[in-house]
Amino acid sequence: VDKSRIRLRYRHRTKYDWLFVELRPTLTFDRENDYDGNWSFLVRLEGIFGYQPKYETLDFGPERALDN
DSSP states (O other), X not given: OOEEEEEOOEEEEOSSTTEEEEXXXXXXXXXXXXXXXXXXXXXXXXXXXXXXXXXXXXXXXXXHHHTO
C-alpha cells in the first residue's frame, strides 16, 4: 500500500438552489513520508446553471405509479 486516506466531505446548498459549498478535510498517510499523517483541506464552490425543471415535469415516485 503506497497511500491511505481518510476523507470527510460536507456539501451544503446555499440559499440559492443552484449554488453549493463543499468542505473536504483529508488526512493522508504516504509511504514516501514514512506514513506520517499529512492534512489537506479543500473548499469548493459549485454552481449549476441552465436547465430548471418545471413543477409539472417532476416525477415524485410511488404516487405516480398509483395513477394508472
